[in-house]
Amino acid sequence: MxxxxxxxxxxxxxxxxxxxxxxxxxxxxxxxxxxxxxxxxxxxxxxxxxxxxxxxxxxxxxxxxxxxxxxxxxxxxxxxxxxxxxxxxxxxxxxxxxxxxxxxxxxxxxxxxxxxxxxxxxxxxxxxxxxxxxVTESHYEWNDADWLERRGRARHHAEPISIYEIHLGGWRRGKTYVELADELVEYVSWQGYTHVEFLPLAQHPYEPSWGYQVTGYFAPMSMFGTPDEFRYLIDRLHQAGIGVIMDWVPGHFPKDEWALGRFDGTALYEHADPRQGEQPDWGTYVFNFGRNEVKSFLVSNALYWIKEFHIDGLRVDAVASMLYLDYSREDGAWVPNMFGGRENLEAVDFLRYVNTHLYEREPGIMMIAEESTSWPGVTRPVDQGGLGFGFKWNMGWMNDTLSYIQREPVHRQYHHNDMTFAMVYSFSENFVLPISHDEVVHGKGSMINKVPEDDWRKFATLRAYYSFMWSHPGKQLVFMGCEFGQRSEFDESKGLEWWVSDLWGHRGLQLMMRRLNELYRQNSPLFELDNDAAGFRWINADDAGGNVFSYLRFDSQGSPMACLVNFSPVPRPVYRIGLPHDGPWRELFNSDAMDFHGTGEWHNNGWVQATDVPAYGLPASADVVVPPLGAVWLVPVRE
Missing domain, CATH: 2.60.40.10 (Immunoglobulins)
Structure with missing residues (x-):
């Protein structure tokens, strides 16, 4: 030439x-x-x-x-x-x-x-x-037009959302995007989750970081395959009716010399002052959110995953570290804002910008904040003074309830408030209830081993806990392996211990989780008014001595569901509850069922009869059998 x-x-x-x-x-x-x-x-x-x-x-x-x-x-x-x-x-x-x-x-x-x-x-x-x-160019032809059309009409706050959180490299070791498009899609479909959430899949060089040390913000993790193969995995999930959320890490980035840090010999993406530009907890740099080019870079990155890979939502990592200038810093080791405060005004502006832009550009997506403080208005619209997220992880609910189930049952009566306190603030934000990877690593123990005593009590308690979680206001998230009670802490170098899912207790828990997801999707009182106080009413929040919690959930038409959870190993063969009306109520769910490896002994023979005797401020009441360390859900029998 x-x-x-x-x-x-x-x-x-x-x-x-x-x-x-x-x-x-x-x-x-x-x-x-x-x-x-x-x-x-x-x-x-x-x-x-x-x-x-x-x-x-x-x-x-x-x-x-x-x-x-x-x-x-x-x-x-x-x-x-x-x-x-x-x-x-x-x-x-x-x-x-x-x-x-x-x-x-x-x-x-x-x-x-x-x-x-x-x-x-x-x-x-x-x-x-x-x-x-x-150098890469995409030639992928998508087949998820129906999914995207439905997504554009989604009303997430009033719809069922149960999320299966996944570390892709540890779900089944050595699998590629293409292989997972068969195996992962089949499993998640069988379990009935509405969404998967991937720990960060932007390029990162250090696998034990689980993806939170990003060096390539626009490159899908290449150890699993090519970008188009990642598109294929997402496409297959969408075709199966499963949404895809991905962790996004705009708060900090690693100091590897070959990556973003000091890119042109100056602090280009980060602040030059280490009091602003370094995150001491993680040994990383912090983005300079006030720099226009950095804002373009990060907002473009968020939109990139949604536009180019059809991602349905981003879970924004470590939002608290972005919001507070003194986050994890000693006195004198941070720079106040222009008003002398600790709020990072530039980060606030950035978060409002990215949330507003993405919701305007791609209706039906979700922006989810991992925010661990009481910052007001995280999920309030930007034009009302909020940060504009769609959802926020409820870290308070998670910490309190896990603290409760780790106690011996005899001591739980003194900590009853751990399970009820979340209802004080439950409608102040749009919450996701997270049992995430963070709760089963670094010495915290697996979910099954958080519970004291023998295996019968461990599995029964965990079944009761997940039943409480699935019937509590808020969307649900569990980390992989929690659904079948893996005994070891998660170890990314080994992957999940799938072999235990065929054993007693483990298999029963896995089957119960499948049933919870099925019932959750089918029963609007469990999700339609998650963010509205009209969707919840305590029947009895004060039975500390019995370790029992009873409450009602309602949908937008006022249709009720009664939920009872007993965190004592003592069965309650005659437990009186108030109900909205008399007549027969069907036992929709019982966590002690033999199908779930429960005893099968403590049930209501399929239904209870409510009479017009008032109780707990409600016009009717019924006697209910509540299993030990178990949960029961009741719905009225429709004529």
Whole structure:
């Protein structure tokens, strides 16, 4: 081929400074289309079309930037890049490059050092320990149009949401995106969860971090396959009616020299002042949320997963660490805001921006905050002074209820409030009740081993606890393995202990979880008014001595369900409760059923008869058999 009429170093694939105006004002939310590596065809001054790859990277303070890789035998001298005027962006068109090739940037930073860097906008990356970026273009044809159309009409707060949280590498070790598209879809469909939530699948080099140390924000984890193979997994989940949530980590990033940190020899993505720019708990950098280009980068990243991979929601990690300038810092080790306070006003502005933008661009998606403090209005709309999230993890409910079940039953009466306190604030936010990976690692013990005493009590208590959780206001989330009572703490290097799921107790728990999900989907009182006080009423919240909790759930039409949970090993063969009306009530669910490896002895023969004798402020009442360490759900028999 003849040499091009114009030096290819000056070709930017049609990009000019005007293309980056939004980037510099914080308004470019599709930045992946302009930065990074893109296969393009350009026309030279002789009218000839030439195919290659356009490389662009933001490094405004660099003295020089070069690109090198498979296309030039890793010659770090042959392809110097040029600044696109007025942008701080370096660009080059490389005619010999094509998708599938590995590349890096060689950056001569403002500090005088040459450092080889991965592309911050890479959409595919080498697996660890290699650190190169890979040119990629998607050719995937989606088959989930029906799902996306339904998603756009979703009313999540009034719909059933039960989430199966997954560490993809540990669910079944060694499986690829393609293999999981069969096995994971089959299992989650059988269990009946409405959604899966993946621990972060953006590229990260250190597997034991579980993905919370991201080095490639736009690249799906390559150890499981290609980006299009990840699309295939999501597509298959959608076709099976299962939504996909992914953890997103905008609060901090690792200090690996080849990644984002000090990218052009200066604190480009992070604050320069360590009191603002470093997170001491995790040894990481903190994004500079006040910098417009960083806002464009992060908002674009959030939208990227939703637009390009059809992700249905993002669970935003460690929101508290973003909101508070003094988060996990000693006195004098943080910088107050302009008003002298501890609130990170720039992070607040960023979170409101990303939530507003995503909900406007993609109706039907979910933004979920992992926020562990009492910050007001996390799920309140932005125009009402809130942060604009759709949901918030209820960490208080999780801590209190786990503390309760870890006590000996005889001591639970003194901590009855641990199980009831959440109702004081349950409708102040839109909550998800999380039993996540964080509760079964780092010495906290597995769910089954949190419960004291013998196996009968352990499994019965856990069945009662999940029954309480599934009937409590709020959406549900459990980490993989919790559904069958894995005994060991989660260890990503070993994966789940699937063999125990065939054993007594474990199998019964797994089957009960399947039944809970089935009943949950079928019964609107369990989900329709999760965020409305009209959807809940205590029958008796004060039976501390009996370790029993009884309450009613209602749907928008006023249809009730009565729920009773006994956290004592003593059965309650005649337990009086109030009910909204008399007549027969069917026993919809009993956690002590033999199908769930319960005793099968303590049941109501399928129904109870309510009479018009008032009790607990309700016009009718009935005597109910409540099993030891068990739960019962009742619904009125319709004429």
């Amino acid at each position: 003849d040499a091009p009429s114009v030096d290819p170093r000056t070709w930017f694939g049609g990009l000019t400074g005007r293309d980056f105006e939004g980037f510099h004002t914080g308004g470019d939310t599709e930045l992946w289309k302009r930065l990074g590596a893109h296969a393009v065809t350009v026309t030279d001054t002789d009218g000839r079309e030439r195919s290659g790859v356009r490389f662009t990277v933001w490094a405004p303070n660099a003295r020089e930037v070069r690109v090198f890789g498979d296309f030039n035998d890793w010659n770090g001298e042959s392809h110097p890049m040029e600044l696109i005027p007025g942008t701080g962006v370096w660009g080059i068109f490389v005619e010999d490059a094509h998708p599938g090739q590995v590349y890096k940037f060689k950056v001569h930073g403002a500090d005088g050092r040459w450092v080889d860097k991965a592309d911050p906008m890479a959409r595919f990356a080498q697996s660890a320990p290699e650190t190169g970026s890979i």
